[in-house]
Amino acid sequence: MLDEKNENLSNEVENTSNEKEQENTMMNNEQVEEKVSEAEAETNAAVEEISQNLAEESQDTEEKQEIEMQDYDAMSQEELVSALEELVKNHPVQLISKHVNAIKNSFNSKFNALVEKKKEEFLAEGGNIIDFHYSSPIKMNFNVAYGSYREKRDAHYQAIEKRLNDNLKLRLETIEELKNLVEEAHGEKNMFNDFQKIQEKWKAIGPVPKDKYNNTWQTYHFHVERFYDLLHISNDLRDLDFKHNLDEKRKLIERARELSQLEDINEAFKNLQDLHRIWKEDIGPVSREHREEIWQEFSDITKAIHDKRHEYYKNLKESFEQNIEKKLAVINDIKLLAEEKPTSHSDWQENIKKLESLREDFFKIGNVPKARNEEIWNLFKTATKSFNHAKNAFYKNVKSEQQNNLAKKLELIALAESLKDSEEWQSTTEKMKKIQMDWKKIGHVPRSQSDKIWKDFKNACNHFFDRLRDNQDEDNKKQLEVFNQKKEYLEKIKEEVTSSEKIDLNRAKEIINDWRQFGRVPQNLRHIDIKFNKLLDKVFNEISEDRNEFEMVKFKNMVDSYLEQNDTRKLNNEIMFIRKKIDEIVKEIQQLDNNINFISNASEDNPLIKNVRRNIAKQEDYLAIWKKKLAYIRTLDY
Numbered sequence: 001m002l003d004e005k006n007e008n009l010s011n012e013v014e015n016t017s018n019e020k021e022q023e024n025t026m027m028n029n030e031q032v033e034e035k036v037s038e039a040e041a042e043t044n045a046a047v048e049e050i051s052q053n054l055a056e057e058s059q060d061t062e063e064k065q066e067i068e069m070q071d072y073d074a075m076s077q078e079e080l081v082s083a084l085e086e087l088v089k090n091h092p093v094q095l096i097s098k099h100v101n102a103i104k105n106s107f108n109s110k111f112n113a114l115v116e117k118k119k120e121e122f123l124a125e126g127g128n129i130i131d132f133h134y135s136s137p138i139k140m141n142f143n144v145a146y147g148s149y150r151e152k153r154d155a156h157y158q159a160i161e162k163r164l165n166d167n168l169k170l171r172l173e174t175i176e177e178l179k180n181l182v183e184e185a186h187g188e189k190n191m192f193n194d195f196q197k198i199q200e201k202w203k204a205i206g207p208v209p210k211d212k213y214n215n216t217w218q219t220y221h222f223h224v225e226r227f228y229d230l231l232h233i234s235n236d237l238r239d240l241d242f243k244h245n246l247d248e249k250r251k252l253i254e255r256a257r258e259l260s261q262l263e264d265i266n267e268a269f270k271n272l273q274d275l276h277r278i279w280k281e282d283i284g285p286v287s288r289e290h291r292e293e294i295w296q297e298f299s300d301i302t303k304a305i306h307d308k309r310h311e312y313y314k315n316l317k318e319s320f321e322q323n324i325e326k327k328l329a330v331i332n333d334i335k336l337l338a339e340e341k342p343t344s345h346s347d348w349q350e351n352i353k354k355l356e357s358l359r360e361d362f363f364k365i366g367n368v369p370k371a372r373n374e375e376i377w378n379l380f381k382t383a384t385k386s387f388n389h390a391k392n393a394f395y396k397n398v399k400s401e402q403q404n405n406l407a408k409k410l411e412l413i414a415l416a417e418s419l420k421d422s423e424e425w426q427s428t429t430e431k432m433k434k435i436q437m438d439w440k441k442i443g444h445v446p447r448s449q450s451d452k453i454w455k456d457f458k459n460a461c462n463h464f465f466d467r468l469r470d471n472q473d474e475d476n477k478k479q480l481e482v483f484n485q486k487k488e489y490l491e492k493i494k495e496e497v498t499s500s501e502k503i504d505l506n507r508a509k510e511i512i513n514d515w516r517q518f519g520r521v522p523q524n525l526r527h528i529d530i531k532f533n534k535l536l537d538k539v540f541n542e543i544s545e546d547r548n549e550f551e552m553v554k555f556k557n558m559v560d561s562y563l564e565q566n567d568t569r570k571l572n573n574e575i576m577f578i579r580k581k582i583d584e585i586v587k588e589i590q591q592l593d594n595n596i597n598f599i600s601n602a603s604e605d606n607p608l609i610k611n612v613r614r615n616i617a618k619q620e621d622y623l624a625i626w627k628k629k630l631a632y633i634r635t636l637d638y
Contacts (some may be wrong), residue, residue, distance in 0.1 A: 066095075073106050073381065073385065073388075076110075077142070078138060083099075084100065084142065088149045093152040093156050094156055097153070100146070100149055118132075119134070163206065164207060164209045168209060171202070171220070174198060178224070181194055181227065199224075203282070217281075224284060225291075228242070242286050245285060252279055253294070253301065257301055259272055265308055266312075268309075269309050320368050324369070324372055324376065330365070334383040334384060334386075337354055337355060337358070337387055398444075405443045406449055409439065412438060413453060413456050415435055416457060416464070420464040421463075423471075428464065432464055435461070479525075480521075483525045489515065490531060490535070493532075494535065497535065505553070508539050520564045536554065537554075551629075552628060559636070575633055578629050578633070585622050585626065596609060596613075
């Protein structure tokens with residue numbers, strides 16, 4: 001009895017153990033199936049992405065040509081209209097949408113700002129807002145150009161839609177033709193030829209709507225496989241085609257393996273899509289025994305490239321996040337630059353160079369996440385516009401200033417023109433030199449006028465100074481003759497001084513008058529006048545007549561020679577010297593008077609008092625002659 005219980009217990013344990021083992025086996029199988037199912041799902045997802053991309057590209061009939069984007073925000077409204085008209089006229093409409101949108105946004109921004117300005121002016125003049133209305137020809141021109149773009153765009157995409165639907169209709173008809181061929185198969189050998197004709201027809205049909213691409217291809221491929229699987233005739237021909245297709249698909253698999261080793265993942269993915277297109281469109285089915293195996297191999301490689309690409313974009317996304325902070329830093333630098341607002345053209349030019357450098361830095365940084373792209377771009381445009389607004393305001397004021405400068409320079413040109421034929425050489429030369437100095441002090445003028453007015457001004461000045469130079473050349477010839485005459489006369493006077501016992505004051509005056517009658521000599525030959533003056537000093541030292549008159553004759557000769565030479569500097573220096581001498585003599589006389597006051601109880605007969613009185617009288621004689629010299633030099637017009 002006990003043995004029976006033990007046996008039953010043993011059997012129960014064994015059964016329980018078997019049940020647990022079976023349960024564990026079932027669990028392991030489920031886990032394996034779950035992992036296999038998960039891997040298949042991931043592979044299918046990778047292949048599905050390729051299929052969706054192919055569907056997208058199947059409808060894409062657009063050209064891939066790029067048109068360089070212009071800085072439309074920097075253009076005027078007129079320039080924007082011209083740019084829009086040029087794009088619509090000379091470029092395919094499917095290539096210009098980004099450009100047109102940029103032009104539209106920039107034009108509307110400028111036009112709205114203009115409308116606001118006109119509205120403010122209207123209200124400032126007492127108008128009622130209800131009555132305000134503003135329109136301009138440039139806005140009408142823009143609307144015409146934009147309307148032309150929309151018409152061309154709509155016509156273009158309507159034509160594409162029609163062509164895609166026509167192709168879809170042809171493909172469905174071809175599928176129906178293939179379906180009928182399979183269902184009506186009677187074993188005739190020429191049916192394979194009919195099948196090949198259907199294949200060629202299918203390949204020749206163009207793109208279809210992307211939402212229909214995969215479904216039509218799968219339907220077509222299903223009936224192609226039915227054709228091969230259900231037909232039992234021409235087995236040799238079918239097997240040969242199967243073998244050819246298998247070889248071609250294995251070649252695609254090898255090419256896909258090579259792509260998986262490429263560093264450029266985008267290039268690899270792009271070429272992988274081409275391989276999938278060839279697999280689907282250009283190569284037919286293989287025998288049933290290889291279909292699953294070879295497709296799985298191709299799908300696994302597709303998944304590996306897909307995963308590599310996914311990892312690449314994951315890292316790229318992280319770098320895009322970092323680019324946000326870099327671009328915001330550049331935008332902040334542009335904002336700071338816009339706040340500087342220099343006050344000179346050179347400083348503005350320097351800041352414009354800095355802005356260009358910051359713009360280059362901004363674009364070199366690279367992309368940001370698509371969700372933040374528009375926000376970052378708008379911040380960049382706003383900061384740049386703020387800088388340009390300050391720059392334009394400065395140059396608007398500069399333009400007004402340049403117009404004022406232009407008016408001033410035109411006045412100088414008119415003055416130079418009025419003087420250029422003058423023969424009052426000395427006074428006109430000074431005036432022309434002053435005009436030239438004034439010209440240099442005036443700032444910039446509008447560039448369009450700069451060359452012309454400078455040419456007019458230079459011609460007027462050159463005309464006068466060329467005439468002056470010609471006159472001076474002629475004058476120099478005359479002065480050289482004067483030098484020779486003075487040289488000869490000087491020798492004659494030297495002989496007279498040597499041979500005569502005495503030359504009185506009247507004769508000295510005659511000699512001076514004769515000398516001055518000769519006129520001026522060239523600057524480099526004025527030493528002849530110095531020699532003459534030294535000879536006069538010798539003559540005057542021997543004259544015992546009135547010394548005051550002697551001093552005045554000598555002084556007048558010197559001053560008049562300065563006047564003949566147009567040497568205003570020496571004349572001015574002489575005035576300063578005379579005034580200084582007068583001050584010194586006056587002080588000396590005052591000091592002598594003070595000295596007399598310090599001598600107490602002394603009569604006028606005192607020798608000391610007499611000596612001081614003589615000195616005072618002597619100084620007063622000096623003072624009289626120096627005052628006379630000053631009075632004479634003041635009568636001169638120079």
